[in-house]
Amino acid sequence: MATALIVERLRSGLSADRAVKLSPPRWLPAAVLLGPSLAFLAAFTYWPVIRVVAGSLIVGRFAGQTTVGFGNYQRLFADPHFSRAAWNNLAYAGGTIGPSLVLALGLALALRETTRLTGILRTLVVMPLLIPLVAAAALFSFILLPGDGLLDFYLHRLGLGMVNWLGDPDLALGSVTAITVWKNTGYYMLFFLAGLAGVPQDLLDAAKIDGAGAMRRLRSITLPLLGPTFGFVVPIALLNALTQVDHVVTMTQGGPSDATNLLLYYIYQQAAQNDDFGLASAATVISVAALLSLSLISFRTLERGIHYES
Amino acid sequence: MKAEWRLVRLLGVSAAALLWVVPFAWMAVASLRPGVPTDIASLTPAGPFGLDNFAMAWKSGDFPLWYLNTLAMCGGILAVQLVTISMAGYAFARLRFRGQELLFAAFLLQLLLIPPLLIVPNLAILVSLHLYDSLLGIMAPYFASAFGVFLMRQTFRAIPRDYEEAAMLEGASVAVLIRHVLLPLARPGLVAFAIVSLTAHWNEFLWPLMAVSSPRNQVLTVGLATFASGAEAGSAWGIVAAGTFMVAAPLLLMFLLFQRRFVSSFVFSGIK
Numbered sequence: 001m002a003t004a005l006i007v008e009r010l011r012s013g014l015s016a017d018r019a020v021k022l023s024p025p026r027w028l029p030a031a032v033l034l035g036p037s038l039a040f041l042a043a044f045t046y047w048p049v050i051r052v053v054a055g056s057l058i059v060g061r062f063a064g065q066t067t068v069g070f071g072n073y074q075r076l077f078a079d080p081h082f083s084r085a086a087w088n089n090l091a092y093a094g095g096t097i098g099p100s101l102v103l104a105l106g107l108a109l110a111l112r113e114t115t116r117l118t119g120i121l122r123t124l125v126v127m128p129l130l131i132p133l134v135a136a137a138a139l140f141s142f143i144l145l146p147g148d149g150l151l152d153f154y155l156h157r158l159g160l161g162m163v164n165w166l167g168d169p170d171l172a173l174g175s176v177t178a179i180t181v182w183k184n185t186g187y188y189m190l191f192f193l194a195g196l197a198g199v200p201q202d203l204l205d206a207a208k209i210d211g212a213g214a215m216r217r218l219r220s221i222t223l224p225l226l227g228p229t230f231g232f233v234v235p236i237a238l239l240n241a242l243t244q245v246d247h248v249v250t251m252t253q254g255g256p257s258d259a260t261n262l263l264l265y266y267i268y269q270q271a272a273q274n275d276d277f278g279l280a281s282a283a284t285v286i287s288v289a290a291l292l293s294l295s296l297i298s299f300r301t302l303e304r305g306i307h308y309e310s
Numbered sequence: 311m312k313a314e315w316r317l318v319r320l321l322g323v324s325a326a327a328l329l330w331v332v333p334f335a336w337m338a339v340a341s342l343r344p345g346v347p348t349d350i351a352s353l354t355p356a357g358p359f360g361l362d363n364f365a366m367a368w369k370s371g372d373f374p375l376w377y378l379n380t381l382a383m384c385g386g387i388l389a390v391q392l393v394t395i396s397m398a399g400y401a402f403a404r405l406r407f408r409g410q411e412l413l414f415a416a417f418l419l420q421l422l423l424i425p426p427l428l429i430v431p432n433l434a435i436l437v438s439l440h441l442y443d444s445l446l447g448i449m450a451p452y453f454a455s456a457f458g459v460f461l462m463r464q465t466f467r468a469i470p471r472d473y474e475e476a477a478m479l480e481g482a483s484v485a486v487l488i489r490h491v492l493l494p495l496a497r498p499g500l501v502a503f504a505i506v507s508l509t510a511h512w513n514e515f516l517w518p519l520m521a522v523s524s525p526r527n528q529v530l531t532v533g534l535a536t537f538a539s540g541a542e543a544g545s546a547w548g549i550v551a552a553g554t555f556m557v558a559a560p561l562l563l564m565f566l567l568f569q570r571r572f573v574s575s576f577v578f579s580g581i582k
Contacts, residue, residue: 026407027407027408029401029405030401030405030407032397033397033398033400033401033405034397034398034401034413036393036394036397036398036453036454037394037395037397037398037417037454037455037459038454039454040394040450040451040453040454041416041417041420041454041456043435043439043450044425044428044432044435044450044451044453044454045419045420045423045428045451045454046416047431047435048423048428048431048432048435049423049428049431051431051434051435052428052430052431055430055431055434103326107323107326110319110320110322110323111323117320117324120327121323121324121327122573123566123569124327124328124330124331125326125327125330126565126573127330127331127334127562127565128330128333129509129576130509130513130558130561130562130565130572131513131557131558131561131562132512132513132514132515132530132531132534132557132558133513133515134515134531134534134535134538135513135531135534135554135557135558136333137535137538138534138538138542138550138553138554139333139334139336139337139551139554140333141538141542141550142336142340142350142351142542142547142550142551143332143333143336148348148350148351148545149351150332150336150351150353152351153349153351153352154351182330182333185330186330187576190573190576190577191577193577194577235422239421239422239424242427243424243426243427243516245516246515246516246531249515249516249519249535250535250538250539264426264427264516267429267430268429268516268520271429271430271433271520272520277430277434280430281430281431284427284428284429284430284431287427288422288423288427288428291422291427292422295422
């Protein structure tokens with residue numbers, strides 16, 4: 001109503017000045033609508049980033065004096081637990097992202113036609129997405145239990161020996177990685193299924209008539225057209241590789257002998273157990289910087305993919 | 311030849327899917343076996359079956375409290391989010407203002423800078439706001455949602471401007487416009503966001519673990535972690551299975567009932 005009135009006055013020849021005085025400032029609606037979100041983002045996203053950077057640079061506080069320097073970073077890079085956690089996290093990222101994306105794509109290709117059976121199979125693969133990672137951890141604690149556990153129980157029937165999946169330093173990270181793959185594959189499959197629905201069937205048919213084999217069609221048509229899908233699945237998977245450590249907290253506590261220590265678990269340890277906030281802050285800064293730089297590239301692809309869709 | 315190949319492929323996928331569901335199958339079977347059977351790993355035991363494990367789990371854990379806390383946490387987060395994301399999403403979809411692109415990019419940063427990553431500074435902030443060890447403290451970092459704003463921006467963009475203009479011309483107030491035009495049309499976006507938000511927060515562990523210290527503020531995931539480690543220490547695997555079942559069941563059930571909605575929401579969450 002108010003706007004209509006102003007427009008009316010403008011039209012009837014009143015000076016533009018008066019009309020401007022009557023109308024609220026142009027930025028006001030945006031400020032009101034964005035205000036609540038911005039307030040929460042400021043308090044719990046932007047301010048924490050500033051704070052953690054500052055915290056990582058504070059070396060000591062004595063008698064009201066704050067010392068600033070790179071001491072925390074020096075200690076961090078000198079800490080063998082940290083470098084172990086960083087290398088482990090790289091292996092964890094590669095070991096979760098590669099296999100779960102390949103599996104997800106394979107399942108999506110095999111289940112792309114909608115029938116009663118494929119519907120049921122899709123459901124089964126997606127189910128792990130719905131349960132907490134700590135619940136998955138509780139189940140896999142038993143499955144991987146040496147001796148009485150489910151895996152050993154059935155391996156024994158096949159005449160295979162006992163394996164300490166979580167207790168052996170050479171196997172523990174692989175076991176933790178496998179749990180994450182189990183949990184995430186269905187999620188990524190959903191994205192690939194949606195992406196595949198956008199691949200024109202007549203294009204595939206035409207290629208087939210021209211004599212292109214299944215592998216060739218996949219390589220030259222399907223995969224390139226799934227580009228935007230990869231563009232946002234990869235950043236999601238990267239973020240997951242850094243943040244999905246719940247099972248490490250409840251199953252292995254980073255052990256045995258740091259074999260499953262990951263960056264976020266290291267941060268959690270320093271903050272919650274050692275009360276070393278300087279070290280925890282420095283580790284947070286390094287981890288976030290790595291995540292941001294790795295994701296930004298695919299992030300641009302994400303935005304492009306979205307405009308492409310709409 | 312072709313039909314055979316199809317059959318082989320279908321068998322392969324079926325085998326993979328069956329393997330995928332083994333943890334759930336074990337959870338269901340073991341939770342129904344009372345006592346401490348020696349073949350607790352078996353997926354096809356002879357019996358006996360009963361609900362003893364559920365009764366034991368219910369008694370030894372604080373399940374009613376954990377359910378209530380989790381519901382309050384998820385509900386509180388979602389209620390505030392729906393308001394903030396509708397407002398901000400509308401602003402980005404419809405208004406034109408200076409610095410819009412930059413501001414939107416600043417919003418999107420939150421997609422990566424999620425609370426579990428920023429536990430160290432966020433904890434300090436909770437303490438200074440006197441929100442440490444409260445449900446509100448767990449919820450507060452999630453009240454703004456970049457993902458939700460993104461989703462709602464796309465949703466509002468898909469609604470033709472004509473509807474709003476027509477309502478304005480008819481003399482509808484802003485409140486009427488929101489209630490009778492915008493919200494009904496934005497419903498699919500809001501429902502999709504609600505499903506994704508509820509799933510994410512129902513399942514979250516590390517941040518609620520850090521933000522809360524007293525047992526009376528624990529949520530299901532945190533409760534399950536302590537509960538399960540206690541039961542595992544006593545090799546009471548049937549009780550572990552029953553407890554895990556109780557934590558996982560509500561969302562799993564919702565998923566099985568409203569599968570299509572869930573799937574389209576998750577996909578919508580990535581693409582739109």
